[in-house]
Amino acid sequence: MKAVLYDGAGGPEVLRLREVPAPVPAPGEVLIDVAAAGLNRADVQQRRGVYPPPPGASEVPGLEVSGRIAAVGDGVAGFGPGDEVCALLAGGGYAEQVAVPAGQVLPVPAGVDLATAAALPEVAATVFSNLFMTAAVQAGDHVLIHGGAGGIGTMAVQLVRAFGAVPMVTAGSRAKLDVARALGAEVLINYREEDFVARVREATGGHGADVILDVVGAKYLARNLEALATAGRLVVIGLQGGARAELDLGVLMRKRAAVIGTTLRARPVEEKAAIMRAVAEHVWPLVASGAVTAQVDKVFPLAEAAAAHEYFDSGDHVGKILLAVGTA
Known part of the structure; x- marks a missing residue:
């Protein structure tokens, strides 16, 4: 699959689109065909070499995605292939596929299109x-x-x-x-x-x-x-x-x-799952009703991730910047 990696630490010029092995869902994980990925300041800090991924996390940046489930690992209940979801990640979002613990995955809120849903999980x-x-x-x-x-x-x-x-x-x-x-x-x-x-x-x-x-x-x-x-x-x-x-x-x-x-990225899977359950209970109904909306500024193709980072670094953006990966 295609994924973006950092070629050393530095500015947006270090982002490279590469071919890497596709992930395989472990027990308790789901595999997502990524439609869109959110760009966060943590990605920029990782790019600059000051915020490495936690132990065991993917070197591919990206802390949130939306997409469709491609497969589920052993022991996963409540999700199946084809489900439209969004997910909180420890890394791996700037890619065509990502494997993520099922507890960090939520259905796309009612009324939100699949690509836009990538702007929601991390924030x-x-x-x-x-x-x-x-x-x-x-x-x-x-x-x-x-x-x-x-x-x-x-x-x-x-x-x-x-x-x-x-x-x-x-x-x-x-x-x-x-x-x-x-x-x-x-x-x-x-x-x-x-x-x-x-x-x-x-x-x-x-x-x-x-x-x-x-x-x-x-x-x-x-x-x-x-x-x-x-x-x-x-x-x-x-x-x-x-x-x-x-x-x-x-x-x-x-x-x-x-x-x-506090930080969110390095928390144990169980803590992240508890947070996502609370988000589903308290935030998702507000999104579905329109009381809370995802604020998306610009969408860049995955191949233009460097341009997306350059725009983020400019400080001109309002709300979220997304990378379009697959079919939304």
């Missing part, structure tokens, strides 16, 4: 697990979402709104903030022009953010802590602004706050 699992399963967002909470116009951000805005909390976002342009507003964001902060700490305090009457979902990391750590409410929760899921920073424990203790760092 839905990341947002729901971090904001609702870990940070326990409740109705009425003020939730600050950094990068509110990206794939994670656009899903987070919609889910926060759908569950009765107040989405507040940062983004780097008026156009991106307008997208977040259209999805339900109530507080819009241009981080290039405004101090998000001051804006959060102003918008909440001095209360602060009950929860912050952060993809920046070290660069924002101190300011995020300032922006938190008493008993607030800061969830760090990315390190775009670096990995090392000093934390004022006095402020943390005074606010009785929590700083939580």
Whole structure:
């Protein structure tokens, strides 16, 4: 089969389309004929050589796909050949086929076309697990979402709104903030022009953010802590602004706050399956009803994966970038 691999670490030029052995589903796995794959920042970090796949995972990038089941391994129930599905992966998505544990596979939500479904698994699992399963967002909470116009951000805005909390976002342009507003964001902060700490305090009457979902990391750590409410929760899921920073424990203790760092990719299969079950229960009905939608910016053919990464690196995208692989 054809798959994209990285020829060393570097820029988009290191992506190569190659012929590789097709996977065979192990017991408990399903084999998917891939229709489309989602591009995520983890793929870019892997390309740059700073985020290798976890032990045992495919070297082929790609953390989410949609497609049709081609075969099932021993012990798999509930799925069969021809079923239209989407899946959360530890790797292997930039390929014509991928084998994945059945617990990480969900039916395509009603009303969503097969290709578009590739934009859902990773962002839905990341947002729901971090904001609702870990940070326990409740109705009425003020939730600050950094990068509110990206794939994670656009899903987070919609889910926060759908569950009765107040989405507040940062983004780097008026156009991106307008997208977040259209999805339900109530507080819009241009981080290039405004101090998000001051804006959060102003918008909440001095209360602060009950929860912050952060993809920046070290660069924002101190300011995020300032922006938190008493008993607030800061969830760090990315390190775009670096990995090392000093934390004022006095402020943390005074606010009785929590700083939580999480990743999804390296979690055990059982944990991922539990997250996907929660997504199926709580998020899929919202998608099927149209209350939450997949935000797709551009679709590139698999053979143009380098161009897709170049577009991602530009920072111009809003929502998800997909790679079209097979027939949707």
